[in-house]
Amino acid sequence: MLAEKTSSAPSSPRSLIHNRHRMSLPNSRAYIYPYFTSREEAGVMLAKRIKHYARYPDTVVLSIKPTATALAYEIAKELELPLDLFLIRSFQYNGMTVGAITDKSDQPLLKEQIIRGCDIPKDVIDELIAKEYIELETLKKECCPLNLTLPCSENATLILCTDGIQSGQNVRNTVGILKNILGYRGKIVLVAGIIGSDAQKIFMRETDDTIAVLCPQIVGTVASWYKESFELANEEISQILSQAKNLSKNIS
Known part of the structure; x- marks a missing residue:
């Protein structure tokens, strides 16, 4: 439709x-x-x-x-x-969305093509994910x-x-x-x-x-x-x- x-x-x-x-x-x-x-x-x-x-x-x-x-x-x-x-949280690197997480899984959704194309280091991605999980947990606690x-x-x-x-x-x-x-x-x-x-x-x-x-x-x-x-x-x-x-x- x-x-x-x-x-x-x-x-x-x-x-x-x-x-x-x-x-x-x-x-x-x-x-x-x-x-x-x-x-x-x-x-x-x-x-x-x-x-x-x-x-x-x-x-x-x-x-x-x-x-x-x-x-x-x-x-x-x-x-x-x-x-x-x-609940999901999308995260960016240099203005580009490179992934997202949800509270329903420990596995993130990653835009692998963008990550490889921009040669974004793994530790940078891991840091972005860790930061978003903190925000996600706060939302989960407050929004219930x-x-x-x-x-x-x-x-x-x-x-x-x-x-x-x-x-x-x-x-x-x-x-x-x-x-x-x-x-x-x-x-x-x-x-x-x-x-x-x-x-x-x-x-x-x-x-x-x-x-x-x-x-x-x-x-x-x-x-x-x-x-x-x-x-x-x-x-x-x-x-x-x-x-x-x-x-x-x-x-x-």
């Missing part, structure tokens, strides 16, 4: 806001008007687009970005599916993921949720970790409030389904598409996941 674009009529206020936003260049001083009032609103919109996954067997909703947990919660609640936070067992059958489905995608490096690393490190064999569905059109084309090839509310040519910053400018604190993320745990009990 192609990423969906807004179907608002040309004269609607939301359509006008969308058009003005799309016309704003990343470095422009012009005011950029948000499209979504909140991550929750984007989550409700996305849930309507994937309602065929409601109560789908062997299916888990994963927030792949801590600040998108509120969005993912709305999807899980509407579809009556379990929710968890999937539920550590749900991921479905492992070929008939399983993971719905990966994020509020928006620019370059898509973190999302690409998440997919790579799931397939190449954790050995996940099921279906991967990527959903986002907004995906840049170039990134959308890439993920249509790398996932089984990629769905977005908006897919403009120019994204700018993801945060600029949301009226709520603040990000969730780790304590708030933990509270949302606790609510999701109670929700799963009621569903079962």
Whole structure:
């Protein structure tokens, strides 16, 4: 399924806001008007687009970005599916992403071609990995993921949720970790409030389904598409996941 674009009529206020936003260049001083009032609103919109996954067997909703947990919660609640936070940390060398780690495995995902091409010493990579594991453990302690067992059958489905995608490096690393490190064999569905059109084309090839509310040519910053400018604190993320745990009990 192609990423969906807004179907608002040309004269609607939301359509006008969308058009003005799309016309704003990343470095422009012009005011950029948000499209979504909140991550929750984007989550409700996305849930309507994937309602065929409601109560789908062997299916888990994963927030792949801590600040998108509120969005993912709305999807899980509407579809009556379990929710968890999937923690990863990507790391860079001289501005290039060279790998990523997850708390679910001691094995890192490494961009071997880039590492060899740039002749990056092993001790440098090891130092980057060690630093990211410290950050990852802090996130894990403060956000309190539920550590749900991921479905492992070929008939399983993971719905990966994020509020928006620019370059898509973190999302690409998440997919790579799931397939190449954790050995996940099921279906991967990527959903986002907004995906840049170039990134959308890439993920249509790398996932089984990629769905977005908006897919403009120019994204700018993801945060600029949301009226709520603040990000969730780790304590708030933990509270949302606790609510999701109670929700799963009621569903079962």
